[in-house]
Amino acid sequence: EIVLTQSPDFQSVTPKEKVTITCRASQSIGSSLHWYQQKPDQSPKLLIKYASQSFSGVPSRFSGSGSGTDFTLTINSLEAEDAATYYCHQSSSLPITFGQGTRLEIK
């Protein structure tokens, strides 16, 4: 099973700041890494697929990069509505696995 480790677990940031969340895979997964945003009491929403492809309708301040074992989700010019928990997800091999999540608090 591929283990995904996100860092940090929690981050408190101010609006307009740039935020970087990382996801490290326990073995190479190519670019089969996807990012989701989950707000309280809501289902996860797809932000980025295949490491760097923005999903339809996602604001351009969200971007992704990386390949192999190290991946990054970047949020440029953070907005208050970006307060949420962010998860990475690998689809390179079964079982499908998710990172433990990174909770983003807006100061």
Added chain:
Amino acid sequence: QLQLQESGPGLVKPSETLSLTCTVSGGSISSSSYYWGWIRQPPGKGLEWIGSIYYSGSTYYNPSLKSRVTISVDTSKNQFSLKLSSVTAADTAVYYCARSFYYYDSSGYYYAEAFDIWGQGTMVTVSS
């Protein structure tokens, strides 16, 4: 616009079987492009993939749950279902259904893609 909606009992007794249904609206579950999955999230914790099914009935399960899980599809009702047997308190979670694209490589190995559409989730508590 395709939507997914989970339904089923919110309370299940220990050792019994949890049964949930996901109804697909605004599109056909019989599309050849997608697998349909179940993912769960215990309170305050992260996401765990349970398994996925194709409209033909082909399934993939998480080995950690495989012995207790059955996922089935009813194309006539545009629904797919989850059964989880011998539940304990550890199975208390919000259960989501979701859609993903997929592909098979030249060796016939299955690859899921991102889950692009999710249901709103349904909370299931295991308690006597």
